[in-house]
Amino acid sequence: MFFLKFTKKENLIVLKLTNYEGHFKIEPLYPGWGVTIGNTLRRVLLSSLEGYAIYSVKIEGVDHEFATIKGVKEDMTEIILNLKKIRFKKKMEQMEKEEDPGEKFNIIINNEKEEITAGDLGEYIHLFEIINPDLIILNKNKFISLNITIVIKKGIGYVPSEENEKHINTEHINTEHINTEHINTEHINTEHINTEDGTISMDSIFTPIKNVKYTIENCSVSKNSTYERLFLEIKTDGTINPKDALIKASNLVIRHFKLLSNKKISLNYNKKYKKKKPTNENYFKLRNLLNSSLERKNLSVRTLNCLKKAKILTWGDLIKSNTTNLLNFKYLGKKSLEELDLIMKKLTIYYGMNLEDYNKNKNKNKKKNKKKNKKNI
Known part of the structure; x- marks a missing residue:
């Protein structure tokens, strides 16, 4: 298999090596592995040494x-x-x-x-x-x-x-003349301690790596030119040799993947665990809105009086109606309807809105409250 060939030492060739810079060539790599290895090593070198x-x-x-x-x-x-x-x-x-x-x-x-x-x-x-x-x-x-x-x-x-x-x-506090045993460190203001x-x-x-670059070229293996060659350039600040940096980064990656390659991986499955349904904030907002009085949204006096005569007192009452029914009421003309339409668009509600989910949750809450009241009695 090709992957067995990859384990040979000749796969990694050092092209240039100083205390500050190292150029490396890795070949042959299976198609697509140039980016996989190059990008992984680059990210680890820059972030984790x-x-x-x-x-x-x-x-x-x-x-x-x-x-x-x-x-x-x-x-x-x-x-x-x-x-x-x-x-x-x-x-x-x-x-x-x-x-x-x-x-x-x-x-x-x-x-x-x-x-x-x-x-x-x-x-x-x-x-x-x-x-x-x-x-x-x-x-x-x-x-x-x-x-x-x-x-x-x-x-x-x-x-x-x-x-x-x-x-x-x-x-870092000057403690030469202070008995630190009796100092309560919880009350020290760390924002101004310096x-x-x-x-x-x-x-x-802290990072000793200044820059990492990689390029990928095609290379041929047994007359197959789809394989890849990876060139890696590592620049350090001189505190670590580029070759040592490459080895450390590779070992870090290997150690993390060993966690996933263990055959004795145990699945901790809890039967009692159930996914909680996400709380719907929109539902609570809608509930509060439908129960709120029409007067809260600064409707004109004429529109409010007409709706009160029709026994429409809340926004919940209003969305159960429709424009044809509203036009039958006295004094409620086109201007009043336009006023209502504008406000309802802002509130994202409309006539004939489906309230099944709202009513279900409302009934559930009523039942829960009844049970609580019975227990209290």
């Missing part, structure tokens, strides 16, 4: 993200944008250790350098390797010193600052 990013930042003397820092060219917003671009890679010796909720690092910059780069911060971030050390974070005066605290976390995809702000722990001690939540770009 883990990475590291700064979760929150605190600079001593800065209260909020729009503040300016004396002796620093950039304001806090620009500094945050630059910090967001730093790409982190966990050092090999730390890989096997258990992950903490977040790695906190205190960085003290008291050198005479005017241009501070990501590499200068990296001297204090001993658990991680910074892939882009030349990235400029800020420009300052020579004799200005800065005390920066950052928290680096592991995550997936992109997480906005608002989401990170919700999960800032009470650790401004009380200067801890500012940031947008976190």
Whole structure:
């Protein structure tokens, strides 16, 4: 069978491989499988691979993200944008250790350098390797010193600052002189937790994948040219090798499909389960309308008086009539009928409307109320 041939190692060929870019060729594929595999891998690569990013930042003397820092060219917003671009890679010796909720690092910059780069911060971030050390974070005066605290976390995809702000722990509150045992964390306002001690939540770009492209070409197998060849291009930020990224994404897909390939799949069928009929909101609206008085819809006095004489008091009474019957009533002329037609169109009701379902439900409710009254007696 063709699918047995697909399991050979020669099916995947590496055309180009660097720390930042990888080009791969997969062939032969059964007709239609190029899109299936290419699109699946692309979506998983872009959305589901883990990475590291700064979760929150605190600079001593800065209260909020729009503040300016004396002796620093950039304001806090620009500094945050630059910090967001730093790409982190966990050092090999730390890989096997258990992950903490977040790695906190205190960085003290008291050198005479005017241009501070990501590499200068990296001297204090001993658990991680910074892939882009030349990235400029800020420009300052020579004799200005800065005390920066950052928290680096592991995550997936992109997480906005608002989401990170919700999960800032009470650790970020300055608890050096506070007995935290007696603090009721339920009453802490997490919306403003980042401004009380200067801890500012940031947008976190965890995904290590920058871009994924795939193209499909026809290829021939045993003189059959309907088979397909898949070309896959993967660009990363350098924190993961493109080949490793492809392997991780493939394993993620395999693990999820293994859940469906298990022969011992058990069907949890509950006999007592019955589908509930969806509640019809239109029915309740119609019921309230039919029972409501005609006076509520601002009908003219002349039309109302004529309808009252004919013992038509509600909209339910009106739709049971027709135009020929109404014309027989005194003083109800064409203008009054036109007035009624306009309002009835707005209310989506009409003469001779079928009220069988309404009456059935009405009778059911009456019976239920009678039973309840008997029980109460």
